[in-house]
Amino acid sequence: MLASMTESLARRERAALCDLALEVGADAPTLCEGWTASDLVAHLLVRERNPVASLGNVLESMAPRAESAMAKQQAEGYDAMVATLRTPPAPLRILPFVDRIMNGFEYLVHHEDLRRGVDGWQPRSLDPADVDALWSQLSRGASFFGRKLPGPTVLRRRDTGATAVVRKGADPVTISGEVLELVLFLFGRSATVGLEFDGPEAAVAAVREADLGA
DSSP states (O other), X not given: OHHHHTSOHHHHHHHHHHHHHHHHOTTOXXXXXXXXXXXXXXXXXXXXXXXXXXXXXXXXXXXXXXXXXXXXXXXXXHHHHHHHHHSOOHHHHHOHHHHHHHHHHHHHHHHHHHHTTSTTOOOOOOOHHHHHHHHHHHHHTHHXXXXXXXXXXXXXXXXXXXXXXEEOOSXXXXXXXXXXXXXXXXXXXXXXXXXXXESOHHHHHHHHHOOOOO
């Protein structure tokens, strides 16, 4: 356990996602609408190894290029894709701090996309050190991660009571919960557990219904 904890959360979540991907198989559903496990693995490979095509994730005009690149990856076969994904590309191995910044949330969220896409999933508890690291990154970047929220919003970490302002303004909606669930909510995942929303009724409804897909 001690040896594994010396690796970054990004590396450990990558490994766990790959293990689960092989366990559930290529056709397993995910929380990403319309995507199977195979689609998810292909997306991650394109994101890391084909930066031009990966612009299709944010630019509609480039979407066909991203889809084509994903299809090319999938033509290699599912097990081969997972094997490739398991080892970060050379720049991320040489610059592990870039991997931590670039992939901490990415692999955490997509691991949960795969875990929670299958019936019978249960929420998991992260190591306290990982929770603290996630909260630090989430609170520093709260305004970016919550840029699609419709109004003033505050996050509240249930275990410590610490808060982070996502969008400033009067009468904010306060979202309280475990750090992992707060991350998943801001990344637009609906399969969250234990979140509480406090604030003006109309504002709470707007936050709950906002399209935060990321």
